[in-house]
Amino acid sequence: MTRVLLLWPGCEGPASGNFGVPQLVLMATHARRETGAHVEIVDLAAERYFGPVDVAKLFEGWDVIAFSVYSSFDHLKCMALAELARQQSPDAVIMAGGYHASARPTEQVFDGSPYDVCVVGEGELALVEVIESVEGGAPLRQTILASNPVTDLDSLPPSDWSYLDRYRPIARKVASQAQVYLSRGCPFDCAFCMERAKREVSWRSLSVERAVHEVVSLHRYLDLRGWTLYVADALFGMKKSWRREFLAALAREQVPVDKLWLLIRVDLVEDEDLRLFADANCGLGFGLESGDPQLLATIRKAGRLDTYLDRMKEVSAWARTHDVPWGANIICGHPGETPGTMERSAAYMRELFLDPKGVTGFLSVDPFRLYPGSPIDTERRQWEQRFGTVFHRPSWWDDGDQEFLAEWVDPSAELDWRTRTRLQHELYGPILRRIEDNFVYRGPAREYFLRAVRDQVQQSEPRTRVHYLGRYYAWLRYLGFREKAEQLMRDDAKLTELTRRRRVAWRPTVAERAQLAPDDVLLDVIERVPRERFVPVDQIAESTRDEAIHLDDSGAATVSAMHAYARSFSLLEIEAGMTVLDLGGGTGYGAAILAELVGEAGRVISVELDPALSARARALCPSNVDCVCGDATDPARWEVDPSTIDAVTVGFALPSIPASWSSALRPGTRLAVPVGEGDAQRLQLVTVGGETRTLEPVRYVPMRRTVPARAAPTKARAKARLPLVD
Template sequence: MPHPDRVRVLLLWPGGLFSGGKNFGVPQLLSLAAAVRASVDAVVEVVDLDLERAFGKPDLRKIFERGYDVVGISCYSSYDYLKVMAIAEQARSLLPRAWLVVGGYHPSARPHDFTATDSPFDCVVVGEGERPFTRIVKACDRGDPAPKGILGPEPVHDLGELPPLDWTLLERYRPHVRKVASQAEIYLSRGCPFGCTFCMERAKKEESWRALDPESAVEAMHRLDAFLDLSRFTLRVTDALFGLRPEWRREVLERLAARPLRARKIWLLTRLDLLERQDIELMARAHVSPGFGVESGSPAMLRTIRKSSAPEQYLDSIHRISEWALEYRVPFGINLIVGHPGETEDTLRETAQFARRLFLRAERTMGFLSVDPFRLYPGSEIDRDLPAWQARTGMRNHRYPWWQDGDQAFLSEWVDASAGLGYRATFRLKDELFSPILREIPSRFCYEGESRDYFLRAIEEQVELCSPRRRMQWLGLWHLWTGLVNESTAEQSHSAVAEDSELGSLAVQVRQSTLGEGAEPQALLAVPRERFVAPSELGDCCLNRASKLAEDSERRLLPMKSFAAMSKAIELAEGDEVVVLGDGTGYGAALCCRIVGDQGKVVCIEQDPDLASVARANLRESAHARVIEAPPGAIEHWAGARKVMVSLALAELPDSWVDALAEGGVLVAMCGNRLVLKRKALTGLPQAAPP
């Protein structure tokens, strides 16, 4: 129902890069909504674009056409930057008179990313948003001019002053939430006083740890349970640091044990050097599982990143926690980061030895492991003092600011850790040292509780990240961005791919996985398909899908199994002579060369001069292959051929091409999704080949 006399406020969550739409809650926005409604008679709506997918593809036009006076958009992390700017541009177009406000970690770290003269935003909130955002809505309600520029920080020192979250603002999603979400989120505290150098938490400008009192914290969780029924969800307490003070931590756990939630499991992040046996026993009773950001198994690196001033004792404590967790049946997670500034091969091997002792020394474990690359986050100490870190450690970031480009997930971690450990070396060592450990953990993980599937999914996701397919995708991005940054020519990029033995080895493994055992023809496994596609296609080119031939071309290389079907259809064999029409960069010809052998002959016809040039380079070592730069319909170059394969995707097969065959000759092509095979009869008339 419209409210023409009341300020209308929209709080928009743009969707998370890594969340995959699996989280319900947006407690940050609900807290803003509660603060506004406690001070202003405003109509406040909360929209979560992740959860909007329960209704189909989100339609921003329909959302903005409801009409709003103030629109607050969360830019939670730097990965959201481009998306948030695009959303804001559309909001500005559809709501030209609305006040647009942005807040979150990235605006707090880089407020001036949002204040340029052409920015769609009116103002930026730095730090915690309840007070400045409420002041903005009040100004709108009074009819004052829109505030401009940067507001904050204005931290809330007593969380008890904040009104409780009103979960009914998400009522629209409740009947459908399980379609897109398996976890619910809530905050019980704010701040972290530990000064880890890589962490973005300090971008919020307030480091002190503040929490709801224990009774209110547990009551807040029960209100969420009453609204959502958490029996089908894992509850994630998304505090930067759960339970800094032991008396608070233990009272919350005691209260949860006495008054349990219906959640399948409660998951939270804390520090391992805060916990004692009593805490693990309480977690078992409260149905809680902890995650620990250990970050490194090297004492030297732990000192460098300021994780601990007593790193040996810090690392020893996780072994005690592992034993207590096994005793009380409490599953726990450990996160390690590889490639910190100053990292060396020795410190990486030290970390791997630590992980191996922790997870593989015993036959059973309640723990599981995630291994992340170092990512250079704006707002972290390393970012704030980057020249000094570069000088001191030899680190090098290849693309900064990375959040202003696409492929942010890759670019954020494209960092040389030190003068002696480049990105590619870290990438290789991460797989060599940690993949065997990650693959062993599933068989040793012994938690058998009702949420075992939740933890196994996390374990399996880490194993999958080690797969040849995922690693090849990452190397594909490395080649793409190395070429872009260095302004490499097509020939230089092609040579770099051809000379990359690590990429080649991964590509063979992916082709084997795609094609399965006993793939025919064997040429599909032998021919390095990655050399025949655009750099942006490298990551997925060995899957059974079409791949772009060049960045500036719409032409696509047919899927591998299409070539398999075509070569089988024309009964291509050793010693044959074959023509490949419209073969782009020469992949079809390369396959045919493998099949027909040294006694056969292959003619590759390609009209695009740039693609033909790449084809010549790809076929340089095949003495029995010849590339002709001509259209496929230039039959004077191939008339009388007995076997012809078409690499182009066609709508229909021209009869003139069949007419050009020798009598008894055969021609095969993919027309749409159909394999079309035609043979020229001995009478000279074309006929369809038998099925």
């Protein structure tokens, strides 16, 4: 008997958080009926619940291994898993299918690829063909199977949910909702959508009886009480007669889900539909895309665009009458977008969602992402020429930092990525924050939808915004534009404000770790000094946290955690007018804090061994800081009369305090010094000619006498692939 493994890798895209993998269940059910093969489904997202996955064991003993490359975010992960599968089952036929594989089949099957077969479009008939090739003794190799859609969905067997028996006991622990498919295809031609990657776009549905059976059978198997059931069709209920007959039949079944969630076009919906949706306990998702008619035409949002936005307002009113929850998704930064289209769209959304009568809907705001197989992907040159669109990383799925690169697009000559990001949050953030107070839906899934509202608000918070701006500047550096990145970053007033707000959020933690009162003025200074300027440009988000940051790959130099500076400077009792020596000053972050504390009448001398770091400190620090390049352990290299120094702070650990320091410094000078090696380091507060207090354990970089060699940037380095960002 042929053994077949269908593998779901755990999706990073819109299918994440769902339980059921219904497309694989249907493929398995159909393959068993047609070939008698032994088929198993492995859901790696669910498998993680049981502990580490033994990949070597997972891929042993199969004749066919099929990977669902559902979205482009899954491409690298599936390719890596397929290579492991090839090692463990060298004779197996390894397949790739799904949206991404359909859009880029030649990137799946090529000389040296772990895949033998790429399936374009739907997989049921293709899987049977592969199994039969194995059973016939001539397994398919180096093959791209053209689209072969199922024209009559009722010809497929009903889903056998028992393929998910392993995961049923943990379903509610690993997922937030169940999912099911009732139809296929979407004949519309929206420019951003990758539905056409599957080639067959005609709308086909199960019969009403079969569609209701799929829902009821899943409930009997899984017990959907208290759950949301997501109908994952690309377009639900395109045909009015089918839609209304199905909704009426589903209402009669009274399946006890909290809510059945589905995606439908707003221009298909009428008042009668809202009544039926209410009776069937449905919530509606609309791909509204924009509130600006000009951009809707650019997007090629087919249909009656002259009445499209008016219909959305009508649907909102009908939904309020029938207490039907709904959500509208819009795309910010679609190619052709301008500041004007964004402003007009936001004005429409304010009218729609802040209606004084309340709404039962919520708004989802997503950045444009370039998906392979979409019309924009195939017509990229035309968009570049027509609008001045810049796709900075058009094959982003080949890089590790997919989260950012997928959306790194300048929509038009009038709107670059940074401006789009800023306007998105400035225009839509205030709307998103007010929706919860205006949300009048009171049905059983109210909390489910409020979580969606709050999730959107989180996306406009400083933490998320700093993360994406950080990735932007990081990629400028990776591509060889470090100086440009640093200059843009210094001039970016919005970034400066966002990072300051993140430091404000960290203030209680810094205060506790530094043993300071929450209102200590030293914490005010730490909030004000733009720490992100003193770290590598690819560490902007990290700079807002209370953690040490390496300044180079050697790890020999760091910008210490914020609380480390606060603790040392508070122990030294820094005051206005003092002269402070900062030894091991790095890029000058500590010196910049000290400069504010000592004021214009004071002076800071920052001594750093590394010429590159010292030069950067010189460029970043204010005028009352003198940056000296030299051996910080040698008083002769300090370039200051030691007798004028009031306090010394040290940014590296010493085995012991050099006797030359005590000889050079005047009595009464205070020093905050990390002393010891490794885990034995302790912070010491030393008064020259007086007492030495040994305080808490600390962890600083050790003293160094040489500067590590740095490799010159190369083109290969600029193309380096990065790990996924946390």
